[in-house]
Amino acid sequence: MNREEARLELDATTLRPQDASPEARAMAESDPELGAWLEKRTAFDEQVAEVFAATVPAGLRESILQNARKPARRPMRWMIPTLAAAAAAIALGWTLLWPVESNMPGWQAESLAAVTKVEYGVSKVHLSRDFEAIKKMLVADQSPAPEHLPGKVGAMPVLACKCIKVAGRSASIICFEIEPGKEAHLVVMNNDGMSNVPPQLQPQFKSCKNWNMASWSDGKQSFILATRADEAALKKLFGLA
Structure with a gap:
């Protein structure tokens, strides 16, 4: 495993560090640059997760699971309101963390x-x-x-x-x-x-x-x-x- 492969694996598991391979975790511990990147990336993902958790519409998880259990022949339009709510929550989370304002030069x-x-x-x-x-x-x-x-x-x-x-x-x-x-x-x-x-x-x-x-x-x-x-x-x- 090279550094870029380790970075990609660690990037996908910032909120589930136990899912990263021992090799990737060991590389982050021994490589100061990779370790510093992982610390920042984890802190950012945790902030996004906190904001997302605070803005998820009530019952969204249950709605997604319920729609996922419906027969496959049911039209996709049944899923659209649920997915739109999830996308809106994610967008709101990014908006709350993003400091750029429209009136800036x-x-x-x-x-x-x-x-x-x-x-x-x-x-x-x-x-x-x-x-x-x-x-x-x-x-x-x-x-x-x-x-x-x-x-x-x-x-x-x-x-x-x-x-x-x-x-x-x-x-x-x-x-x-x-x-x-x-x-x-x-x-x-x-x-x-x-x-x-x-x-x-x-x-x-x-x-x-x-x-x-x-x-x-x-x-x-x-x-x-x-x-x-x-x-x-x-x-x-x-x-x-």
């Missing part, structure tokens, strides 16, 4: 969507504890690396990075540890020709769902720093708390 919405996937372990990242090495890697990949960072933003322990596209342009995500067990994700992009650019050297703060964000520009680069840590921890990085 396009670049901000796309950045936060990419960050959310990284936070919950559904998007792969390049792990590294060396900030200078990360910046060199981003430059080599022709992705933007931050030229200047305010306050203590660049002093946080670095964890990982990822090259993405935002509003059709190259962008980068750099993941930091803002507090023990909590991450802050920095998105950086070139703002040439970009609309709704955040102000120069003056962070704007915004909260949505359980996320807190700061966005600002520095010359030709614009940034968004998003975290699930509280607002005070975020503002402290800028010397504002």
Whole structure:
């Protein structure tokens, strides 16, 4: 079993870890990157399960089982209301966890969507504890690396990075540890020709769902720093708390 095979097996059994093979579980324990991914993915699936459990219509399980026991010759239309209710509950669960809002500028919405996937372990990242090495890697990949960072933003322990596209342009995500067990994700992009650019050297703060964000520009680069840590921890990085 290779790492990708183990990842696929673990991904299918996050809520039933006992169903994963001993080999896959052992690989997650011995491979730090795979173990970190599994921890995030499990936490996300558990959150979705909790929301789903709270939004499932009353009697849905019984209705599904009852329809499943009906003779096969019964038309499929008998199942449609039941399946529609299940789909609606799942969609509602995702909506409650998804922080992107319709009134956000396009670049901000796309950045936060990419960050959310990284936070919950559904998007792969390049792990590294060396900030200078990360910046060199981003430059080599022709992705933007931050030229200047305010306050203590660049002093946080670095964890990982990822090259993405935002509003059709190259962008980068750099993941930091803002507090023990909590991450802050920095998105950086070139703002040439970009609309709704955040102000120069003056962070704007915004909260949505359980996320807190700061966005600002520095010359030709614009940034968004998003975290699930509280607002005070975020503002402290800028010397504002």
